[in-house]
Amino acid sequence: MPAVRVVPFAALVVAAAGVWSSGVLAHPIVAGFERFYAGERPEAQLAAGGLLLLNELNCVACHAVPDAWREQLPGRGKISLTAVGDRLSSAALREFAGDPQRLKPGTLMPRLTANDVAGTEAVAAYLTSLRGNSPPRTLPPGDATRGARLFASVGCAACHAPGEAKTTYASVPLGLAARYERDALAAFLQAPLHTRPAGRMPAIDLTEGEAADLAAHLQAGRNADPIAKAAAKGSARPDGRAAFAARNCAACHDDGQGVTVRMSKPLAQVRPGSGCLAPQPPVSAPDFSLSVDQMRALTAALRLVQGASSPTFTAEQRVSARLEQLNCYACHEWRGRGGVEAVRAESFSTADGAAESLGELGRLPPKLDQAGRKLTSAWLEKLLWAGGGGVRPYLTVRMPRIGREAAGDLVALLSEACRPATPQVIDTSGTLGHQRFATGLLLIGTGKGGIGCVACHGLGERNPPGVRAINLSHTAKRIRSEYFKALLLDPQGMQPGTIMPPLLASRKGAEKEIESLWTYLKEFDQSPRLPEGLAVAGAFELKPAVEGRPIVFRTFLEGAGTHAIAVGYPTGVHVAFDAYEVRWGVVWRGGFLDAMANWEERTMPPVKPLGDSKKMFSPRMPLAQLRSAADPWPVACGAEAGYVFKGYRLGPDGVPVLRYRIDAVEVEDVIRPDEAGTGLRRVLTVRGAGDNWFYRGLGDDAATRPLVWKNGVAIIEEAVAF
Numbered sequence: 001m002p003a004v005r006v007v008p009f010a011a012l013v014v015a016a017a018g019v020w021s022s023g024v025l026a027h028p029i030v031a032g033f034e035r036f037y038a039g040e041r042p043e044a045q046l047a048a049g050g051l052l053l054l055n056e057l058n059c060v061a062c063h064a065v066p067d068a069w070r071e072q073l074p075g076r077g078k079i080s081l082t083a084v085g086d087r088l089s090s091a092a093l094r095e096f097a098g099d100p101q102r103l104k105p106g107t108l109m110p111r112l113t114a115n116d117v118a119g120t121e122a123v124a125a126y127l128t129s130l131r132g133n134s135p136p137r138t139l140p141p142g143d144a145t146r147g148a149r150l151f152a153s154v155g156c157a158a159c160h161a162p163g164e165a166k167t168t169y170a171s172v173p174l175g176l177a178a179r180y181e182r183d184a185l186a187a188f189l190q191a192p193l194h195t196r197p198a199g200r201m202p203a204i205d206l207t208e209g210e211a212a213d214l215a216a217h218l219q220a221g222r223n224a225d226p227i228a229k230a231a232a233k234g235s236a237r238p239d240g241r242a243a244f245a246a247r248n249c250a251a252c253h254d255d256g257q258g259v260t261v262r263m264s265k266p267l268a269q270v271r272p273g274s275g276c277l278a279p280q281p282p283v284s285a286p287d288f289s290l291s292v293d294q295m296r297a298l299t300a301a302l303r304l305v306q307g308a309s310s311p312t313f314t315a316e317q318r319v320s321a322r323l324e325q326l327n328c329y330a331c332h333e334w335r336g337r338g339g340v341e342a343v344r345a346e347s348f349s350t351a352d353g354a355a356e357s358l359g360e361l362g363r364l365p366p367k368l369d370q371a372g373r374k375l376t377s378a379w380l381e382k383l384l385w386a387g388g389g390g391v392r393p394y395l396t397v398r399m400p401r402i403g404r405e406a407a408g409d410l411v412a413l414l415s416e417a418c419r420p421a422t423p424q425v426i427d428t429s430g431t432l433g434h435q436r437f438a439t440g441l442l443l444i445g446t447g448k449g450g451i452g453c454v455a456c457h458g459l460g461e462r463n464p465p466g467v468r469a470i471n472l473s474h475t476a477k478r479i480r481s482e483y484f485k486a487l488l489l490d491p492q493g494m495q496p497g498t499i500m501p502p503l504l505a506s507r508k509g510a511e512k513e514i515e516s517l518w519t520y521l522k523e524f525d526q527s528p529r530l531p532e533g534l535a536v537a538g539a540f541e542l543k544p545a546v547e548g549r550p551i552v553f554r555t556f557l558e559g560a561g562t563h564a565i566a567v568g569y570p571t572g573v574h575v576a577f578d579a580y581e582v583r584w585g586v587v588w589r590g591g592f593l594d595a596m597a598n599w600e601e602r603t604m605p606p607v608k609p610l611g612d613s614k615k616m617f618s619p620r621m622p623l624a625q626l627r628s629a630a631d632p633w634p635v636a637c638g639a640e641a642g643y644v645f646k647g648y649r650l651g652p653d654g655v656p657v658l659r660y661r662i663d664a665v666e667v668e669d670v671i672r673p674d675e676a677g678t679g680l681r682r683v684l685t686v687r688g689a690g691d692n693w694f695y696r697g698l699g700d701d702a703a704t705r706p707l708v709w710k711n712g713v714a715i716i717e718e719a720v721a722f
Helices: 009-016 031-036 043-056 090-098 117-128 144-153 175-179 182-190 208-218 240-246 292-307 315-326 353-362 377-386 410-417 433-444 481-489 510-523
Strands: 551-557 561-568 573-578 583-589 613-616 623-625 643-650 656-662 665-673 680-687 693-696 704-706 713-720
Touching: 031 043, 031 292, 031 315, 043 292, 043 315, 090 117, 090 175, 117 240, 144 208, 175 208, 182 208, 315 410, 377 410, 433 510, 481 510, 561 656, 573 665, 693 713
Parallel strands: none
Antiparallel strands: 551 561, 561 573, 573 583, 583 613, 623 693, 643 656, 656 665, 665 680, 680 713, 693 704
């Protein structure tokens, strides 16, 4: 049996790159342990490192944890073996089952039942039989050169050895990647959480092309083993599943068959120096090839667990433990600890030359010191597992998704650890909201009376003219209001190293001004008026032809009143409905609308149609009850004529169908482009009953026509001439 080994650092770097050197056997690489606990350490530090190992080596999957320690030792989620036979060849599975460290130096998987050749063969055959219902999708050939650049830039190098770089601590090993089926490796890189829900390999949302390039880089110069296509699903030797169960593989792996985990003695009864922790583990025990440092740390941790009946950890310590387990420290600093190692940081860059002036802030991930106080819980969830929470497009490194299963408790932990003793008080009630919005619009701009936030920060689709700092569009959803206030009053105190100046710190009335800025940012998505310094004429023109679909815009429109529903069509013919008077108001050709005209003034001046050919419809209602067609048409409109507007619904083509009522008659009224695309056609569907109902169209000389009912429905069509 192999003895405990101390491996020189140089050998660890080689091992982390997945290269086997004869006679050298790496110990399991847990990145947080290598960085913070390896070497001569005080007993307390060793115990903390041992707790990390108990969790990451998944000792707690076989040894029950005392109730008081469950939060600190939650264990790792199981690695899925579903369709593993589509990913790795039978030869690779046989080698890995027989001697994991030889195939993948630095792996966390122990060697089980040494010299049991028959058992190894049976397990490998069983795993080979685990196939998917369909083979992995075929991807285009990747480019290894592009993949190498991607590996360095998006953040892979933070956890994995960047080439031959002399890092100060060992990297997470990559050796098994060379043995993967190519397309299966690319598929894994795209969706690692499907196979490894524990989040130790997070998802960085690669495109298919990027995944193929990265797979080509990881397999450069090596040929993946061919997968035996003839091996049918479920063709394993009958003793394979039994061997899988006997080795207790189900403690760390999910084979999809519900194999029962066999528990060993509880953690409280494990004796240092015996079983897995023996200098030479017995045949019946897993052999992790632990280093001397790891043995010492595990021994110290066991003494701590077995001696402290009620452990106490601060919220800050609990966060730190989770960051170690998930290796968040590879990219982020927390309370002076961790962050990107200098040699790895050299490969991180900015994707935007305008952000170069931000220095390290423009290429490295942010510190987490205030994350739980700064970010709302909903935004933390987006960042950690839902996706779409990134606000730093100038970084090439990507914030990975760790997954809810792995990081479900981190949101609450961060919030607790970052809760200030005396939080800022900010009024976000919305009282006097209009005045606050206008004041905030002025303050955020670069004009007279403004403090120039938009000189560095963008809003909406507009970038700032200078430094490219974070876009402020999502501020009210992303940032907690009390942190927003604290930051503006003391930027350096809240975010040491920030280049943001204390523009409001000494201003009289700063607190009210901050509340106005918050109100403006909170309401920006409802009324995206741009401040001076960002506003550009025509920047908010609505263009149905560019969108390729109808655009419906509710506004104050010249020709359709304060309750206008404007409908723009890609054909270049547009129309607007007056929802107050419950009638069509205006039709025009050419450009549709410039929404910015609606937002430039808080007094809401009417928007003008952009087209150069405009026609106002006669102010009359479409339906009336008359004694005969010869009677004069009523001049009253809207509510005065008895009409009640009931809103609209969008048809399958995105065109609004206006709904209104007159007495007992229900009407659906819609205008669409005609078949030629040069004009419009109107269709009214009238449902109800009653005699002497008449219709009159939009044209100035339109005739009065009686409704023809069929089964209580009358359908009227007319060409909209103009």
